[in-house]
Amino acid sequence: MIPIWLYAGYWVQKNLRSRQVPYLALGAAFSFVIMMFNVPVPGGSSGHAVGSALIAIILGPWAAVVCTSVALLIQCLVFGDGGVTAFGANCFNMATVIPFTGYFIYKLIAGKS
Numbered sequence: 001m002i003p004i005w006l007y008a009g010y011w012v013q014k015n016l017r018s019r020q021v022p023y024l025a026l027g028a029a030f031s032f033v034i035m036m037f038n039v040p041v042p043g044g045s046s047g048h049a050v051g052s053a054l055i056a057i058i059l060g061p062w063a064a065v066v067c068t069s070v071a072l073l074i075q076c077l078v079f080g081d082g083g084v085t086a087f088g089a090n091c092f093n094m095a096t097v098i099p100f101t102g103y104f105i106y107k108l109i110a111g112k113s
Contacts, residue, residue, distance in 0.1 A: 001069075001088045001091050001092055001096075004065060004092075004096055005065070005066075005069060005091075007062070008062045008063075008065040008066050008069075009066065011060075011062035011063075012024070012062060012063050012066050015060070015062075016059070016063060020059070023058070023059055024059065024063060024066060024067055027051075027055040027058070027059060027063065027064065027067035028066075028067040028068075028070045028071050029071075030051050030054075030055070030067075031050060031051045031052065031055060031067055031068050031071040032071035032074060032075065034048070034049045034050065034051045035048050035049070035050060035051070035071060035072075035075060035081075036048075036075075037049065050068060050094045050098055051068075052064045052067075052068045052094060052095060052098040052099040052102065053098055053099060053101070053102025053103065053106070054102075055067050055068065055099065056098075056099035056100070056102050056103040056106075057102065057103060057106050060103070061099040061100045061103040064095070064099035064103075065095050065096055065099060068091070068094055068095035068098075068099065069091050069095045072087065072090050072091055072094060072095060073087070076090070
């Protein structure tokens, strides 16, 4: 995940204007809050919404990587959700795959409209 985080930080620094930075914080807060609502899944596990696709549609997929990774880091260190050893895997699944998949599906459906 380190190369992905480095490129995402570079992309955000290069492409987002200074007035859009509060939207990054808002996206991270939204992702953090929506992740706190766990839904029980059969088999003793739980699932939850992430919000990465919505952030990717609004700010772009690389910005969603940054927002969701920050939310997962706070969730991991403060609440122990997911654990420190699974942080990289969680970031890959929830902060990389979901935003890019959601963003490209949105672009495919939206077309040129």
